[in-house]
Amino acid sequence: MPHSISPESTPIDDPAPTTSQIDTASHARSHADVHSQDQDVAMGEADNADAEQSKVKLEELFDDEDSDEEFPSSAPQVKSEDEEEEEAPTTPINISSKTSFSDPEIMRAFYQRLFPFRYLFQWLNHSPNPSDGVDFKHREFAFTLPNDAYLRYQSFPTADLLRRQCIQLLPSRFEIGPVYSTNPRDRKTLRKASAFRPVSKELVFDIDMTDYDDIRTCCTGANICHKCWAFITMAIKVVDVALRDDFGFKHILWVYSGRRGAHAWVCDKRAREMDDAKRRAVAGYLELLKGGDQSGKKVNVRRPLHPHLDRSLNILKEHFQTSILLDQDPWAGEKCAHLLQLLPDPSLKAALQRKWDSAPSRPSASKWADIDAVAKSGALSKTSKDLLEAKQDIVLEYTYPRLDAEVSKKLNHLLKSPFVVHPGTGRVCVPIDTRKVEEFDPLEVPTVTQLLSEIDEWEGGDEDDRKVADWEKTSLKPYVDYFRGFVSGLLKEGGAKRNRDEVDSMEF
Amino acid sequence: MSVAYSRVDPKRRAHIDPKKRQFAKAEFAQQHYDHRLNFYEIPPTAEITLEEFETWAINRLKVLSELESCSFRNRSPDETAEYMKPILAKYLPLQPNSTSSQQLQEERKKDHYSHFILRLAFSSIEDLRRRFSRLETMLFKLRYRDDDPRERRAFVQSLKLDWEEVGEAEKRELKEQLLAAAGLKKVPTAEEMEWFKVDWERVPDLVEQRRVFVKRGVAYVPQREQMSLVLAEFTKRLDAALELTSRALPRLDEDDRLSPILAHLSQSFTTPEASYSESSSLNGLSALTAASIDSLQPSFPLCMSHLHSTLRRDSHLKHFGRLQYTLFLKGIGLSLEECILFWRRSFKLITDDKFAKEYRYNIRHAYGDVGGDANRRGRGYTPYSCQKLLTEPLPGPGQAHGCPYRTFAPDNLIAVLQREGVTDRETLKSVREDVGKQRFHVACNRVFEWSHRREIKKVREAGTWSAADLDTIVHPNTYFKRSWLLRHLGEGNAGVVQHQEGERMEE
């Protein structure tokens, strides 16, 4: 499946941002193609059947959390001067547990009162000042509208204009693409097509639970639980340390994708300026598992292990004991056939087969221990080194990050913005603090409806006339604070300016 | 007449690399080549004759097209080296300093000049630039691989690439990771214990394959992977230079002696050109008669075999088909008399009178038996090359001429090949890919090699044919000749092809 959406391939023109113009049959139809491709890339959504199913289930979860039917309504007392709040409504939003996340009023309130446009702007502009550079101005945004139309090549000079458009169009989500050589909205007026080309974008990664479905036993489809979230935690740990220690990247933002995966945005200047060949190189460096469901052994690495794999194995070994052997119990009953398939030694396999046939309910942890025990008792015809390496390969097959590498390889690939609402779960795509990655709980991530009711419930005093932004009144606050800290770190780095790459590229 | 390359565009030279200005005083002088390898950073400065200008370029072009066919056919680096060895020795030899040959400087000069001439010829079109850059990099790699290690090191040092050698202390500290990344298990040799440090972005391929240790953005490149670095640098500099040349190119139009040569060169790059000399007859094939053509058909390339079959089926061929086939028959050594007889017998449905009036003259004309002085002197038309067949207009309804790899729909092509006995699924699959990518002559060569695989194996093993005798076929008559010789190996013909004089690049 083609994963990237290149400027040429989009069937949608660049309509003026009014709903009436977009809402035509042809747009909706042509959108379907782009949209469906895009879903597994940027959002990692299940196919529609899955999505329907999961919706029901996840909604029940919210019901448990927000069992009150009525919410006290209190309008915000202080009129803010913050650009994010200048249009804030003075009337409360009435939310019940039956309110849908995609309800237009919910989305309007979300964009008006909660979405941190200012920090998003600073993040993408690499400066708080709109007149600095073109990193934000020439950046492509793509909107998925409530009617499912898909609007590409949107761009905005300021955070406020982006915000206004969100409030006007109420996109169910929006995506962020590359910075282009010219303003994306002007691309049609250029005489030479080559004058419009992507120039820079964060290096991005997409980890999605779909890629783990063949080894995940706790849930299926769009559902997740704490047990399987461990796959994502392991992946973040392994990828994050490689990006930092090996490639020297410092500004890496991990974001919950809203349902069952995570995205990474590597924001260092050196990463943003990488061409496709370099993106492909990093993706290839991190990629390990080859082959689909029917390919048998998915890990085939040479020895000695490359230092990155050696380090990864050390990180993953511990998770393997608990997250895989205990929580997933991947070789229960008949499923031990796959484990046997991965072992190199025929006589060992035969001995294990006999043992497990006579004890069908033996748990995976015991079976894993059996391998060494049976080998020691003399059933090994190959060297113990072969067996050790085979076992390492198995650990890697069950724990090593499964990246959707295509997403990372293209400069012009779009990825869902942080802080948008996942339309299926209502959860906000919040950043994940990698220092506390083990503590991150996707099921605790606030939903848009929950956040809006938190605003209404807020009773803090407006001490010292300090105006309190709406997001500060909610459980979104720690996430926005984290993001703000991340952005300020990035901006500080940008102030140093002029790195080696810049000087190099001027010679040509 | 002589051509000063440097006169072509004196301004451009200054643009190539401002750092090289110190060489400016060497202008119009013979250069001395210290190294066998060349990064081609300094344009030629001495004068050469127009003939040298063209011959050298054509020779290099031959080498590049053979390299290209190796890559189209997925030959491994070793196979490519083996295949290219005799071709390079013949067209573009480059000997190491250790030979102290008299030819050394002359060879390097030819290599240097021919590179720059082709650069001029191909820089105007982006597609050709890219192809040229790719093939020149391949050629450089080939030579780099077999260069004497000491001379190679001296050359690499002369490039003054910005690499930092890893010091002993750091080597000790990172030893385990360095060896693991390099995939070394045993006790490494002294050379294996050498590494360079570069920004990882300079070796993306090595990073992608995890063949280097990477730490905080710096790649530790083992000595033996140095080639990737040098190649990347070669390509990068060549691409930049081609870009500059393309912008400076309009000035060249002023020199109208060079323009036609350059135009012809770039055309030949599009499809390899070859001519076939009829003088090279085949031993044991002297008594060609009209009656023996049928028995030769198994050695025909598909284009001619198709014409022959069509002729047998319809007892007729339309004009362009007749012409193409007549010239081919002439090329394999069929005399005019026998050729006329051949056509007369083949056109079963027409009278002698009609044949004499409408067809005989054309055959004689093709043989140079009639027509103007020029036609007679030139002994008529030359048999068509693959380039000719691949560039002429496509045949219309009822016409059967041209190259079937180009003119047939892929499904029909595969069906015809199967009827002709090409049953190997891999070969057919590759042929389909070749024609999909418009590499028609590659497909044809592939079929040839499969059809003659046993014979080729035999002559290879016996060492009776050199690799140059088995280079890429770009002429239907070469196809026939090679096929016929291979099919008659036991008949005292094994040594006939030492020179293959008949094929040479067009002059």
Ligand SMILES: [Zn+2]
């Ligand atoms: Zn689960």
